[in-house]
Amino acid sequence: MTRPHVVVVGGGIVGSAVARRLTLSDPRPDVTVVEKESAPARHQTSRNSGVVHAGIYYAAGSAKATLSREGVRRLRAYCHERGLPYEEVGKVVVALDEVELGRLREIEARAQANGVPGLRRLDPVALRELEPHTVGLAALHSPTTAITDFSLVAAAMLEDAMGRDARVVTDFEVTGLDQSGGQVDVRAADGRRLRADRVVIAGGLHADRLAVLAGDGPSPAIVPFRGEYHRLAPSATHLVRGLVYPVPDPRYPFLGVHLTRTVGDDVLLGPNAVLATAREGYRRRDVDPRVLRALATSRGFRRFARANLGTGLREIAGSVSRHAFVSRARRYVPAITDDDVVPAGSGVRAQAMDADGSLVEDFRFSRVGAVLCVRNAPSPAATASLAIADLVVDRLDLD
Structure with missing residues (x-):
């Protein structure tokens, strides 16, 4: 039986965590991470203060609260397991x-x-x-x-995913996400194409642009x-x-x-x-x-x-x-x-x-056909990345 092909758009810490989690699934899908830069995690993941947030500020019951607390538990164990800094x-x-x-x-x-x-x-x-x-x-x-170094954490997650046959394709700037027949044609600016059964958009600063390419609405805008x-x-x-x-x-x-x-x-x-x-x-x-x-x-x-x-x-x-x-x-x-x-x-x-000018305070996800969009992943997204990955994979309905 052919394994479903999942393309993860974005090689930051959320995309890396999703790729790693996908390769731990049973049965395991075929996973490709596409990144528009020459190397993953060049932006928000590597340009932050490295704080692992304990969940102090967030409204009880919010996604930020629940995912950050679970994320802390998982991230602490992961850093210790992989020999990554965690102080x-x-x-x-x-x-x-x-x-x-x-x-x-x-x-x-x-x-x-x-x-x-x-x-x-x-x-x-x-x-x-x-x-x-x-x-x-x-x-x-x-x-x-x-505190930790989230760029090292993201690199370790991608290393885990690649160790289970995931591919990472760099210099792949997505300019098209065309859905037909339950599949997605993922097109790059240079003409390259990938055919996917599912797509996860974890594009950070480009999340809204990518979501619109998949057929989602313009709001919330980045x-x-x-x-x-x-x-x-x-x-x-x-x-x-x-x-x-x-x-x-x-x-x-x-x-x-x-x-x-x-x-x-x-x-x-x-x-x-x-x-x-x-x-x-x-x-x-x-x-x-x-x-x-x-x-x-x-x-x-x-x-x-x-x-x-x-x-x-x-x-x-x-x-x-x-x-x-x-x-x-x-x-x-x-x-x-x-x-x-x-x-x-x-x-x-x-x-x-949002369209009315209010800032989106919590994590937000949307689904358009075969594409799941991470529309908003502010701090504490790095802290919560392993927990976010579980949520995303559950929502992909790969079974």
Whole structure:
């Protein structure tokens, strides 16, 4: 009997996890991963701070909450099995004023509902014992929040898949997904074609474009936001032991600058969130007229921009001024000076936005015939990747 052929579009961590999971199926399908770059995991997977999220912030019962908690359990075991870095350095979520204290209590209730282990409320003295250079009225400590290198994790997942006969095809930019007779003709820009029985779109920054090629609707659309990082100089890395995070403000769509120790013993500051003018707009000068045209003609985006004008201007100020950027981190760690930091690159977040201008907060999937589309996979998608892969494969109905 001929094995069904599944094509996974996108070689980032979600696509890699799906490919690995497919090759563990019984019976095992024929699996091909196609990636538009010359190597997998060039974008969101390799341009992040490496935090394995414990599930603190997410609404109880949401896909983010359930998949992140299962994902953490699976990812910890996988990293230990494969000899990959996994360090439980812990996170403190720090409240700076009375308003944030109220929000901190709400976050604590969410985290407890999600089963986040070992949570502890810290007063200023206990906070200083844990993070000697951090200040705040109170903090919530998550001791099991961890760090890893997601690019290494994704590479290991693809290696597992290829060890079970999966193929990885690079420089394959998908320009067509034509369905007929229960199969999909997957076409590349250079004329190459693959015939598939099922297709999984895990295209990250291109998820909406690819979904439309498969016959899905245009919403949610991907709006790219650049997240810029700075890094503490080696002489200042002692100022942060683990992860120091702000209390989120529900009026604003993004978390804000925080401090993150990495598995390489760097300490990152950031990211901010600046509207990018290209899907892979890692620099200010990266401009794609198609992205500008889509933003300018989107009623939803214009509505979003009006509602968040003040936040956008503050983010731009932090982007062009190192002092403004560092001052946000200094609210939590006052000893950091402008001279202690250097630029450390950027990433671009694939933020899904509904037609009315609201940001899609949870994971979102859709199915069009033989094509399953991962329409929104924001953080904690890397943390939850192994659990997401189970969900995707279950929904493919390969039996």
